[in-house]
Amino acid sequence: MIVLNNVHKSYVSGSNSLHVLKGLNLEIGAGEFVSIMGPSGSGKSTLLNILGILDDYDEGSYQLDGKKIKGLNEKQAAITRNEMIGFVFQSFNLISFKNAKENVALPLYYQHISRRKRNAIALEYLDKFGLKEWADHLPSELSGGQKQRVAIARALISKPKIILADEPTGALDTATSFEVMEILKEVNDQGITVIIVTHEHDIAAMTRKIIRLKDGRIEETIINGELKMYREKVRTDKTFNYV
Amino acid sequence: MFDVDIWQEIFSTIKKNKLRTFLTGFSVAWGIFMLMVLLGSGNGLQNGVKEEFADNAVNIMWLWTGETSIPYQGLKEGREIKFNNQDYDFLTSKAKDIDQVSSRFFLRGDIIYSYGKEYGSFSTSTCHPTLMDMEKIKLTKGRFINDLDMREFRKVIVIGDDIRKALFKEEDPIGKYLKVGSVPFKVIGISKDPKSNSNRQAYMPFTTAQRLFNGGDRVHNFTLTTRMVKTVKEAEAIDNNVREQLAKRHDFDPTDKRAMGSFNMLTEYIRTMKIFQAIKMFVWIIGIGTLIAGIVGVSNIMLILVKERTREIGIRKALGATPGSVIGLVLLESVLITTIAGYLGLIMGVGLMEALNFGLERMFAQGGGDQIFFRNPTVDFITALSATAILVLSGALAGYIPARKAANVKPIEALRDE
Numbered sequence: 100m101i102v103l104n105n106v107h108k109s110y111v112s113g114s115n116s117l118h119v120l121k122g123l124n125l126e127i128g129a130g131e132f133v134s135i136m137g138p139s140g141s142g143k144s145t146l147l148n149i150l151g152i153l154d155d156y157d158e159g160s161y162q163l164d165g166k167k168i169k170g171l172n173e174k175q176a177a178i179t180r181n182e183m184i185g186f187v188f189q190s191f192n193l194i195s196f197k198n199a200k201e202n203v204a205l206p207l208y209y210q211h212i213s214r215r216k217r218n219a220i221a222l223e224y225l226d227k228f229g230l231k232e233w234a235d236h237l238p239s240e241l242s243g244g245q246k247q248r249v250a251i252a253r254a255l256i257s258k259p260k261i262i263l264a265d266e267p268t269g270a271l272d273t274a275t276s277f278e279v280m281e282i283l284k285e286v287n288d289q290g291i292t293v294i295i296v297t298h299e300h301d302i303a304a305m306t307r308k309i310i311r312l313k314d315g316r317i318e319e320t321i322i323n324g325e326l327k328m329y330r331e332k333v334r335t336d337k338t339f340n341y342v
Numbered sequence: 343m344f345d346v347d348i349w350q351e352i353f354s355t356i357k358k359n360k361l362r363t364f365l366t367g368f369s370v371a372w373g374i375f376m377l378m379v380l381l382g383s384g385n386g387l388q389n390g391v392k393e394e395f396a397d398n399a400v401n402i403m404w405l406w407t408g409e410t411s412i413p414y415q416g417l418k419e420g421r422e423i424k425f426n427n428q429d430y431d432f433l434t435s436k437a438k439d440i441d442q443v444s445s446r447f448f449l450r451g452d453i454i455y456s457y458g459k460e461y462g463s464f465s466t467s468t469c470h471p472t473l474m475d476m477e478k479i480k481l482t483k484g485r486f487i488n489d490l491d492m493r494e495f496r497k498v499i500v501i502g503d504d505i506r507k508a509l510f511k512e513e514d515p516i517g518k519y520l521k522v523g524s525v526p527f528k529v530i531g532i533s534k535d536p537k538s539n540s541n542r543q544a545y546m547p548f549t550t551a552q553r554l555f556n557g558g559d560r561v562h563n564f565t566l567t568t569r570m571v572k573t574v575k576e577a578e579a580i581d582n583n584v585r586e587q588l589a590k591r592h593d594f595d596p597t598d599k600r601a602m603g604s605f606n607m608l609t610e611y612i613r614t615m616k617i618f619q620a621i622k623m624f625v626w627i628i629g630i631g632t633l634i635a636g637i638v639g640v641s642n643i644m645l646i647l648v649k650e651r652t653r654e655i656g657i658r659k660a661l662g663a664t665p666g667s668v669i670g671l672v673l674l675e676s677v678l679i680t681t682i683a684g685y686l687g688l689i690m691g692v693g694l695m696e697a698l699n700f701g702l703e704r705m706f707a708q709g710g711g712d713q714i715f716f717r718n719p720t721v722d723f724i725t726a727l728s729a730t731a732i733l734v735l736s737g738a739l740a741g742y743i744p745a746r747k748a749a750n751v752k753p754i755e756a757l758r759d760e
Contacts, residue, residue: 153660153754173749174664181662192657192757196358208347209662257662 100260100292101127101150106159108145119145121315122159127294127308129260132287134303135296137312143296144265146312150294151184151263152176164260181209185254187283187295189266191246193238199225199249200234206257217256224252228282244275251282255291262286264295268302280305304330348667352675359647366643367683370737373636374684374729377629378691378721384625386695386719388618393717397535399476399567400611401441403584403604406563411600414593423592423601425561427552433566437587439580441567444470447552448562455544457509457520464505464542466522468551469565476567479545484516484531491530491547497554500531502541522546525554574612581606630732637680637736644676644744648751655748656756665749672748676741677734684733688726695720 108120119142127133137143148154149161152168153176161168163183171179185206186192193202200221207217225234228248238246247267254262264283268276280302287293295306303309309321309329321329356363407423425445433443447468455464473479474486482503491498499522506515519526527546534541551557568580585604586596594601648655655668699720706717 148754151660153752174666177659177662177664180660186660188757192653192660194654194657196354205658206661209658209664209667214347214350253661 100129100131100164101125101294102160102162103149104160104162106149106156106161108142108149108154108156119315120149120156123315123317125310125317127292129292130287130290131292131294132284132307133292133294133310134306134308135294135310135312136298136300136303137318138298141312142315143312147263147265147294147296150261151186152180177209181206181257183260185251185257185259185262187247187250187254187262187264187267189269191238191243191250191270193246193249193253195238198235198237199230199241202238202249203253203256206253210257220256221252224256225249228252242275243271244278247271247275247279248282251279251286255286259291261292261294264293266297267295268297268299276302277305300333304333348670348674351671352678355647355651355675356679362643362647363679366640367679367686369639370633370636370680370733371683371687371690373629373633374687374733375691375694376632377626377729378688378726379694380625380629381622381725382691382695382698382719382721384618384622385721386698386716387621388615389717389719390715391614391618393537394715395607395611395614396478397537398478398607401567401570401608402476403566403568403581403606403608404563405566405584405588406603408600408603410594410598412595412598414595414598417593421594421601423594425564427559427561429564429588429591430561432587432591433564437584439569439583441569442472442476443564443566444473444476445548445561446563446565447548447555447557447560449551449555453523455505455509455520455522457515457518460509460511462505462508464502464544466551467543467545468548469545470548473545473565476565479533480535481531482534483514484529486531486533487545487547492549495550495553496547497525497527497550498530498547499527500533500545501529502543503532503534504541505544506532568606568608571608572612574609574616577606577608577612581609633732633736637740640676640680640737640740641743644672644741645747647675648672648744648748651748652751652756655751656753659751660753660757668749668751669745672745673738673741676744677737680737680740681730681734684737685730688729688733692721692726 103123103125106120106123107118110117110119123142123146135143135146145154149156152163152171155170163179168179193199194205197205200218203224204217204221207220212220222231222234225231228251230245230248230252233241233245238249241249251262262283267283268279271279276299283293283295284305293306295302297303304326307322307326309326310317311319311321405425407425410417410419410421410423413419427445430443430445433440449466449468452463453466454461467473469487470492471487471489479486481500484500486500487498490496499520501515501520509515509520510518515529515532518529520529521527522544533543533545552560566584568577568584571577571580581604582596585602588602589596589598592602655663658668699718702716702719
């Protein structure tokens, strides 16, 4: 699904150049449930932006579902994002003056689907997440967990191949965080690739693969047995501080 | 372009920011309102002054004679210059730049008009049929002097409405005979200047008057219309040309204003109209300046709006909004605000001027308002239309820079958690 080959990315500001990604190689198959971890400055947000076609890279190659992503113009990028990728953000990023239903329906607006049809679909998705009664409420009238569920519904409505979640539980309490992770797991069970960026070990431990970045490179990929150990450690060792 | 959704998007943002939208719209409405009021006032002033010129043909010219004040070709000053019938023939046939001519012969002394027991003293204008056209004489009844009257030296007369009232009271004077001095004249028409309170003038054929009152071939003055021109320079040239032609016939210095006086309306008319052209231009400049202030206001507000909505635009772009759709959103909102507000301003401005006009017309209809140089202060359809076009255009202009800024919003930057 995602193949990154020797990807470099630098940010240039004035005479300073900041080399963020230093030859990243990464392969994520369809249907994987992956978390990306790493200290701040390790390049995880940059990686997510490149994966989400919100930013371009300098060198190397990125293939998304067999399609090479490089130097797309804004329109092509927008269309690809709309069709392929669903975003979930830490701060939900719902549009404040639109109610839950309209927020969920927004991606379909950009697919030029009629208002009635997309509102019906949005209602269906809200129903799936138990939010049907809240369809006509503004985001400010919803709790954090409800907001994130609305955001996930919005990310899913365009039937994307990938969900990119940037600290999806960062603004939520533990119970709600687990609830949201449970939903993301269900989404993943339907065959959608889910990639989340997080710095919380217990959240990362709920995914099936952990990619740890350090200084613009992949330091470690934890899967299978190692992951089991990792999970055990997270559960038992309260002082555990791996990052 | 016509997409219900995009309008719903726009209306929802407008609804959310009522005060801001109102203030923005107000500045545009005010701009166009002022433009309309200024243009209307300019037109009103121009029409008012035009109305002053409307008493006569704008290219009318009067010539009269006096004594020479400059020695000329061995002839000393103080000579009396007199027009005659040959001058009339010359002016109507050979003279250059001249269109219509009417001679006038003054009746000497106090001429008493009488009918039955009623009598009074009124002024008499002796003229050719062309005078009606040149001095814009309006008849309420009957006809004006014609060529047959002239040829046959008929004793016919057109009387002013005040003469009719004084001599005939309620009687219909047409076909009746009144006496001018001791000579009976048949009344053929009644004239009335709707704008004047005094209609004490009577008109009789020049030929009749000249013969009847022992004029010989003497002409006291000429009323004529000249070739129509566009510039003051040309009008002055015509004036000089006419003077030169007559100076040659009567041997006086063409610059001698005492020997022959002349007044050329066209010069004044063109000069006045030039002033109004300048006023009109000035009004447009001020009006458009006011409008630009309004438009800059809209642009400013839209910029703030884009800044405020950066995050929202970022979300939209992340969800698949193309730059085109973002530009459309901002641009349409800007055009919508300017167009609606501008149209309201247009209606208010035009409405005010129409109301003013209504009041003025009523005042004029009641016979008042002689001293007001202000008529029909309205804006014509084409001007209003072009103002509307300017509005839509400026709305697009006002929205363009903010829209570009919106389209350039980078989702990563917009969505960064602060």
